[in-house]
Amino acid sequence: MTFQEIKLYQTGTFVVGNRLLDPQQRSVQARTGRSNSLTSGHRACQGCGEALGARYVLDAAMRATDGRLVAVNSTGCLEVFSTPYPESSWQLPWLHSLFGNGPAVASGVAAALRASGRDDIRVIGQAGDGGTVDIGFGTLSGMFERNDDVLFVCYDNEGYMNTGVQRSGATPPGAATNTTKVLGHHPGNAFGQGKSVPLIAMAHEIPYVATATVAELRDLEHKVEKAMTFRGARYLHVFVPCPLGWGAASADTIKLARLAKETGIFPVFEAEGGQVTEVSRIRRQVPVEDYLRPQRRYAHLFGDNPRPDVVARIQAGADRNIARFGLLPEGDA
Amino acid sequence: MRSQVEGSQAVARAVTLCRPQVVAAYPISPQTHIVESLSDRVRTGELADCEYLLVESEFGAMSACIGASAAGVRSYTATSSQGLLFMAEALFNASGLGLPVVMTVANRAIGAPINIWNDHSDTMAMRDCGWVQLFAESNQRAVDLHLQAFRLAESLSVPVMVCMDGFVLTHAVEEVDLPTQDEVDAFLPRFLPQQQLDPEEPVTIGAMVGPEAFTEVKYLMHAKQLAALDEIPVIAAEFRSRFGRDSGGLVRPYRLEDAETVVVALGSVLGTIEDVVDEMRELGVAIGALGITCFRPWPAAEVRDALHRAARVVVVERAFAVGAGGIVGQNVRDATRGLPLVVHDVVAGLGGRAVTRASLHRLLEDVVADRLDPARLHFLDLDIALVERELTRARGGRRPGPHAESMLREIGTVASGAYD
Ligand SMILES: Cc1ncc(C[n+]2csc(CCOP(=O)(O)OP(=O)(O)O)c2C)c(N)n1
Ligand code: SF4
Ligand SMILES: [Mg+2]
DSSP states (O other): OOOOOOOGGGGSTTOOOGGGSOGGGSOGGGSTTOOOSBOTTOOOOTTOHHHHHHHHHHHHHHHHTTTOEEEEEOSSHHHHHHOOTTOOOBOSOEEEOOSSOHHHHHHHHHHHHHHTTOTTSEEEEEEEHIIIIITTHHHHHHHHHHTOSEEEEEEEOSSBTTTTSBOOTTOOTTOOBTTBOSOSSSOSSOOOOOOOHHHHHHHTTOSEEEEEETTOHHHHHHHHHHHTTSOSOEEEEEEOOOHHHHTOOGGGHHHHHHHHHHHTSSOOEEEETTEEEEEOOOSSOOOHHHHHTTOGGGGGGTSSSOOHHHHHHHHHHHHHHHHHHTOSOTTTO | OEEEEEHHHHHHHHHHHTOOSEEEEOOOTTTHHHHHHHHHHHHHTSSOSOEEEEOSSHHHHHHHHHHHHHTTOOEEEEEOHHHHHHTHHHHHHHHHHTOOOEEEEEEOOOOSSOOOSOOSHHHHHTTTSSOEEEEOSSHHHHHHHHHHHHHHHHHHTOOEEEEEETTTTTTOEEEEEOOOHHHHHHHSOOOOOSSOOOTTSOOEESOOOOTTTHHHHHHHHHHHHHHHHHHHHHHHHHHHHHHSOOOOSSEEEESOTTOSEEEEEOTTHHHHHHHHHHHHHHTTOOEEEEEESEEESOOHHHHHHHHTTOSEEEEEESSOBTTTBOSHHHHHHHHTTTSSOEEEEEEOOGGGOOOOHHHHHHHHHHHHTTOSOTTSOEETTOOHHHHHHHHHHHHHOSOOOOHHHHHHHHTTOOOOSTTO
């Protein structure tokens, strides 16, 4: 079999042509032998970033562990759309207990495997942003602090989507949700200090922390595979647009994820033992407005009574991220 | 082997002999000595091949047990009071998933007002969470019930809590006969999980179920609890044949032969009640007692059978349903429906108040003489004068402030921190 020679940049972010690659270089998803852990037929909305992210994460983790993997899932969209009675999309051992206890359940599974001499089987915990940064935060911090052998993955769609789009601790300032509607003098979510669970995870000095988006799926797979080379507590925070909750076109999921990174709104980086080791630099910096405009949750910032002041504050937040993580291309910083 | 040992140490030893592979622990009085002791036993290797998880909360403890049990290992935790309530959501989850976790509850009151002493408010609040609830009268029974609890839990794949009175039992040093490892191994086989997270045979545990089948899933939970009513006596009989002791079972009748008056109770207060029964028998009163060892599932047939000859039943309750009445009493009334007897609900020993022989004598003399109104909830040793003074005071001002503080001041126990 012959292969068309390709340029290096074609295998990066913008790659679509996996089939052009040598099989060894193909993404896990492009391989015929992928495990299909979250198989088709589930009830996620069209263009659901969470479904896409979970599929990539789990198949990559399955490949990295040679199929010896157990998944624990907190309550949320991913859990609900994947297990409509009497069906299940999960083709790996999968346990759902509650909304706020995913990390502790995963710790229990890991402890059981260790006690029975089966720590060749690895454990992945997964939850939405609500299950991670809010209600599950105590159990998550406990799991980090004990350094339990669990990779915990947060699919961050910036709100409580399963209950019909309410504000969570990960909802960005300015965004409208059903509990931060465009009513009164301060439409949308209030400006606070924000909550970066990746940084909080780093403060626990766990072996590995990474962020990723569903725009860069090779990068996501790579981070999952890398996470699986460590033992102990690991945390992966994946930015997953939610067309329904954000009022965005289903076809724009990847675009919005890419813009979140390219604006500096969502910094993509890796850290080991509490130190940043790698950042994904911004290719061409984009103003936040380009990211905000296609989303109905920000529509009130633009329409008849535009709020350039709010947009400017969001831009300032992105600029802070860019400075803090050194996100601009080398030389520009 | 017989030894003089603190209740918590005895239970920790019994749990060790049951070889749990995951223990998740969080401190709360009066349970803490149990998990401290288990920590020692894991560290010294007395409890081998066991992962001891120091979790961040009771919610985390029960959740870790859920994960461990689903991964196919025997798992255990212990708690009390506020800790049990902090687990509430996970308790229903463990039973709903049918995971055979075993837990010791060192019974303690629930705040506010915060109170560390013994009553049954905690386990009674969780009586309908789908767990089997076994109550120990003594430390020997607490030890024996733990062995039987693991056996029962695993044979039916249902979670079991062993309830023992905080301080009264957990901190009491008494003689206990502790079995040997070989005896326990022969009684309690290796854990063979009925469902397990296993990459070789991937299953989905905890899927969503809608109206199509939710009733049926819940019906099966109920059926499993009813099956426990058959299984518990079988296990108790085998226990007796191996260890030579009566322990466990559903109910324990005491001098019921011709008893016209029967006192029903759970836990360590039964010791005092039996003494009072003996003393009253000497005076010619036809009185007996019925200990409820298994409160959930509720052994209605056995209770009815034990009480069917009685004329008066006095349920001594260590908790009550505020605004409604007795809890055990409601169940007793249900079990004896149609029988010609009266049931008195008597709330006693809340928040560590001693249930004395003298008070029980006075109560039972009133009952036997038909001086107690069965239509009213009775509070043993209630300081009516104190209550009335506080009500009068509260009526006097627009902002009377917190009751508890002013009542303590009334009785001279100035808030000194002694109750923190
Ligand atoms: C203790 C508890 N509180 C609230 C809920 C209701 N609830 C279920 S899923 C959910 C939102 C989940 O949000 P997130 O974790 O961000 O996941 P998403 O659905 O957005 O993927 C909420 C509030 C619950 N199931 N349990
Ligand atoms: S609401 Fe959002 S997260 Fe949930 S399934 Fe739809 S797109 Fe996915
Ligand atoms: Mg969410």
